[in-house]
Amino acid sequence: MAVGEYPFPSMPPVAGVKLATASAGIKKPGRQDVVLIELAEGSRTAGVFTLNAFCAAPVTLCREYLKAASTRYLVINSGNANACTGARGRQDAIATSEAVAKLGGVQADQVLPFSTGVIGEPLPMEKITAALPRAHESLGDTGWEAAAKAIMTTDTRPKGFTGQIQHDGHTITVNGIAKGAGMIKPNMGTMLAYIATDADIAQPVLDDLCKEAANRSFNRITIDGDTSTNDSCILMATGKAGAAGVNEAEGILYEKVRELIVRAHEYLAKCIVADGEGATKxxxxxxxxxxxxxxxxxxxxxxxxxxxxxxxxxxxxxxxxxxxxxxxxxxxxxxxxxxxxxxxxxxxxxxxxxxxxxxxxxxxxxxxxxxxxxxxxxxxxxxxxxxxxxxxxxxxxxxxxxxxxx
Missing domain, CATH: 3.10.20.340 (ArgJ beta chain, C-terminal domain)
Structure with a gap:
């Protein structure tokens, strides 16, 4: 059950971003439930996360890794939240990052892990690590809709946004996917969201844009008043569009990029509300x-x-x-x-x-x-x-x- 029409758009590639999905069979055999996102070297990443005191191990690790190194990969599993799993949960999140790092030839702290699903159950690590090579082998610049479907839990439809702007003869693209239908109440986070652009955005500006956009969107929605243990919103900028850099929060290019990024967040937030569990309004x-x-x-x-x-x-x-x-x-x-x-x-x-x-x-x-x-x-x-x-x-x-x- 869902309200309104929010069809998944046809998404162009975002220069510097590759995606893939694989089936680990975490909750349902044969279901695509692992997503791998690869970012080009030199990309910048910002994030905001749940304030739930029982935040999941992947959330804690992502906060640490974002401060420690430049992100090259994101790995997401659905079907299991890896939340309230103690020391083992942290070890499993680290092991997931290490497995992807080995495949991609990067450091473990350059891989951000995310999980969503049932709380309190340990990750089936053998299933996940077996699926990761298949995901890595199939990385490509399409596959946004497949990724949006793979991160779903109780969602009834995938959620996606795409938009483009022109600047000095260059096309800048913003694509985004999100999941969420229940346990939705802002305190960032409220769900999982991944927004990527090929704009060149300086890290301080990206950090501020991530916070502002989340505050105006995902922090303004509520379905049931429950703040999740896992939820995260990640904003990625690869800088591969060829346009000039957004080095400070002013100027025509900044305003155009800012408007598009905020619009992406707001649209995805509305998609989540429209797909609220059992929603008719x-x-x-x-x-x-x-x-x-x-x-x-x-x-x-x-x-x-x-x-x-x-x-x-x-x-x-x-x-x-x-x-x-x-x-x-x-x-x-x-x-x-x-x-x-x-x-x-x-x-x-x-x-x-x-x-x-x-x-x-x-x-x-x-x-x-x-x-x-x-x-x-x-x-x-x-x-x-x-x-x-x-x-x-x-x-x-x-x-x-x-x-x-x-």
Whole structure:
């Protein structure tokens, strides 16, 4: 079950990036569940990761390796998270990097390992190491869709973005893939995402772009309020497009590259929400009129995480009192209820401390019957604004997560 149309695009190669998949049979025999990404020498890599205290061994290792060396390979497995696996989990993550490093003739700390899947189970290392040579032998500059499918867990469809810009006669490409459908709540990370460009971007600029883009996208989505143990967002720049370098955060080229990278992140984030486990609604929460951005987010997440609101959305029930209650308990100090205005799409439902005089149940029902809904909340106390994306909560969400390990 998924909302809307998000077809996987036809992706051109990104100069300096090669990909391949292989089947290790980690959870299901014959399934492509290992991805290998090779970056050209001289590429630069940045990342943001989950803040979950039980972060998986690969997350810890990636943080260390990004500081230690220039990344040449990324290796990803699905079906097993290698999280909450203690010392063995770390040893297995290191062993995975070492196995790829041997195949590629690089240092182990130039290989970033990633895992996604069931928590608490050790990696089946024999299966993974047996699959890696097959992946390495088949590396090529296509295969983005195959990679997007191989990293899926409860996703119902692969998620991809591609875009290009022109600059001084050169074409700069940005491709990205992501996975995620449940255990989605921002605190970066919220899922796995890999965005690559052949632009030449200086490391400090790349680091800042990675943080900004993730904050404006993957850190603005929530499906179930659960922050994963594994999730990571990686931004790679190979510098092989032939265009001038982006050496500082200013100038025409910087703005063009920045816009494209942010757009890639935002699109992939929306793909994740639209494919939320059991989702039947795609909900945009626009909170404006806040004294600060943080209080806008407070209100937005109070609404987005309310089980009562999420189940009303699933039922297409315009029970707007639940939205009002969530805004009220969000914890904004000194919030004046009389100043708050709430819309469903363009239908005003609340103003002056009560139901809008113009509102009718029929108007609310017409909005709630739609698959894509915008909830607009104006706090009436400032000029700050934030946008979040979320879903409803359905019977199917419960079924998927009840059966996840079977």
């Amino acid at each position: 795609f909900v945009t929460l626009e909170v404006s009129g806040g004294a600060t951005g943080d209080e806008c987010l407070q209100v937005g997440y109070a609404v987005a995480h309310s089980p009562l609101i999420k189940t009303a959305l699933f039922a297409s029930d315009p029970n707007w009192g639940r939205i009002v209650a969530a805004v009220g308990y969000a914890g904004v100090p000194g919030l004046d209820a009389n100043a708050v205005r709430i819309h469903l799409n363009d239908t005003l439902i609340v103003e002056n401390g009560g139901r809008a005089d113009s509102y009718t149940e029929e108007q609310g029902q017409a909005v709630m019957d739609q698959a894509e809904i915008i909830i607009r909340i104006d706090l009436g106390r400032g000029s700050s604004a934030e946008t979040l994306w979320t879903t409803d909560l359905s019977h199917e969400y419960v079924r998927i997560n009840a059966d996840y390990r079977s």
